[in-house]
Amino acid sequence: MSSSQPNPTGPLPPLVRPVEITGRGRSLVASGPIKPGQIILCDSPLLLYPSSLSSLPSFCSRCFRVLPSQPLPCPSCHVALFCSARCLSLSHPPLLCHALSRLLSVPSSSPDLLFLLSAYSLPSSSILQLLSLHSNSPFPNESTQILHSQLCSLIPPNLIPMHFSPETTAALVSKEKVNSFCLMNPISSKNGDGEVTGVRAYGIYLSASLFNHDCLPNACRFDYIDDPNRENNTDFTFRALHDIAEGSEVCISYVCVTRGYRERQKMLMDDYGFKCECDRCNIESRWKENQGDEEVAGDENGGEEMEEIEGEEDGEGEMEMMEGNGEEDDEDFPHQYFFLRYVCECGGTLAPLPPLHAGVSSDMVECNLCGTVRKDEFGNTGGV
Numbered sequence: 568m569s570s571s572q573p574n575p576t577g578p579l580p581p582l583v584r585p586v587e588i589t590g591r592g593r594s595l596v597a598s599g600p601i602k603p604g605q606i607i608l609c610d611s612p613l614l615l616y617p618s619s620l621s622s623l624p625s626f627c628s629r630c631f632r633v634l635p636s637q638p639l640p641c642p643s644c645h646v647a648l649f650c651s652a653r654c655l656s657l658s659h660p661p662l663l664c665h666a667l668s669r670l671l672s673v674p675s676s677s678p679d680l681l682f683l684l685s686a687y688s689l690p691s692s693s694i695l696q697l698l699s700l701h702s703n704s705p706f707p708n709e710s711t712q713i714l715h716s717q718l719c720s721l722i723p724p725n726l727i728p729m730h731f732s733p734e735t736t737a738a739l740v741s742k743e744k745v746n747s748f749c750l751m752n753p754i755s756s757k758n759g760d761g762e763v764t765g766v767r768a769y770g771i772y773l774s775a776s777l778f779n780h781d782c783l784p785n786a787c788r789f790d791y792i793d794d795p796n797r798e799n800n801t802d803f804t805f806r807a808l809h810d811i812a813e814g815s816e817v818c819i820s821y822v823c824v825t826r827g828y829r830e831r832q833k834m835l836m837d838d839y840g841f842k843c844e845c846d847r848c849n850i851e852s853r854w855k856e857n858q859g860d861e862e863v864a865g866d867e868n869g870g871e872e873m874e875e876i877e878g879e880e881d882g883e884g885e886m887e888m889m890e891g892n893g894e895e896d897d898e899d900f901p902h903q904y905f906f907l908r909y910v911c912e913c914g915g916t917l918a919p920l921p922p923l924h925a926g927v928s929s930d931m932v933e934c935n936l937c938g939t940v941r942k943d944e945f946g947n948t949g950g951v
């Protein structure tokens with residue numbers, strides 16, 4: 568690990584500092600001891616964009632809350648709908664507005680177009696921040712060339728943004744692939760069967776995109792997109808699952824932690840371009856069922872950007888182990904404690920509520936997927 572690096576994405580809270588770690592790039596490490604449930608980072612989006620054109624009639628185009636029965640349409644494009652006069656007045660950039668109505672006539676348009684139109688609508692300084700994020704292969708290829716020519720047909724000449732070029736388009740797409748977070752539809756309390764109903768929107772969060780991945784994360788993300796009492800409902804909060812020692816790396820999981828080894832490896836390689844060599848993967852790679860041909864080849868077109876962060880779907884592999892269906896015994900599954908303590912029945916991650924007073928951790932845990940808050944059966948004694 569090398570010394571602290573300046574953070575090009577902006578100021579970070581005092582609990583973490585960015586460092587460069589060989590083989591992992593920029594990483595966030597604890598500047599001091601972090602307590603269970605402590606808020607490590609709060610981050611606002613640089614950019615939010617709808618998951619698809621078909622989601623536009625359901626969610627406010629600014630705050631992405633569910634639209635009321637009488638939404639306010641943009642008087643110009645009539646495509647973007649808003650939940651309130653405030654949201655309507657706050658943001659609907661002309662470039663996006665013009666392009667949206669034209670986009671409806673593009674047959675089977677790529678979701679990347681919504682991202683690119685939103686990104687090119689940003690002020691120049693924000694585009695540069697976006698371009699400062701990590702990516703793999705940021706160079707034009709056939710698919711980014713096609714995207715760029717589609718953009719050319721969607722953006723009127725008088726609104727062509729400053730950095731607009733095939734190179735920037737390719738770079739933006741590559742940044743999006745590894746840095747975008749999903750804003751999921753919360754699990755409805757009524758359907759409480761663990762089903763997640765899909766991605767509502769995607770977002771780029773500059774500081775949060777410095778978190779690296781671990782299959783046994785020590786932090787997880789909370790968002791409260793439908794909370795009527797939060798003005799900044801699309802902000803993310805990252806909290807510690809347990810004690811984190813000064814100097815330790817703070818990691819989240821990019822994929823649902825309940826997924827099995829091979830599936831995790833494939834998703835991390837296809838979507839993020841790295842082979843995970845965390846402690847858990849090192850152990851699971853030795854399991855009999857994971858020996859042999861590994862399907863972890865890269866796939867340029869694969870996957871969708873941090874979309875599984877904190878449990879999008881119920882995985883099967885590890886949960887089966889917990890239920891006693893697997894062949895391994897406890898010695899082969901030392902992370903069983905993690906699953907018992909930090910994984911909710913819905914597949915989400917359980918983190919303690921923030922400490923009530925300095926040094927006193929909460930004895931309540933909250934699931935970041937179904938939102939359940941309950942007593943921590945294990946007490947708040949610290950790390951795994």
Ligand SMILES: C[S@@+](CC[C@H](N)C(=O)[O-])C[C@H]1O[C@@H](n2cnc3c(N)ncnc32)[C@H](O)[C@@H]1O
Nearest residue numbers: 590591592593701745776777778779780839841
């Ligand atoms: C969202 S960025 C995280 C910050 C990034 N390290 C940076 O330098 O800006 C995701 C990228 O970080 C790297 N990364 C994240 N977790 C990793 C891990 N466990 N092992 C190796 N590389 C990792 C991969 O290159 C991945 O595509």
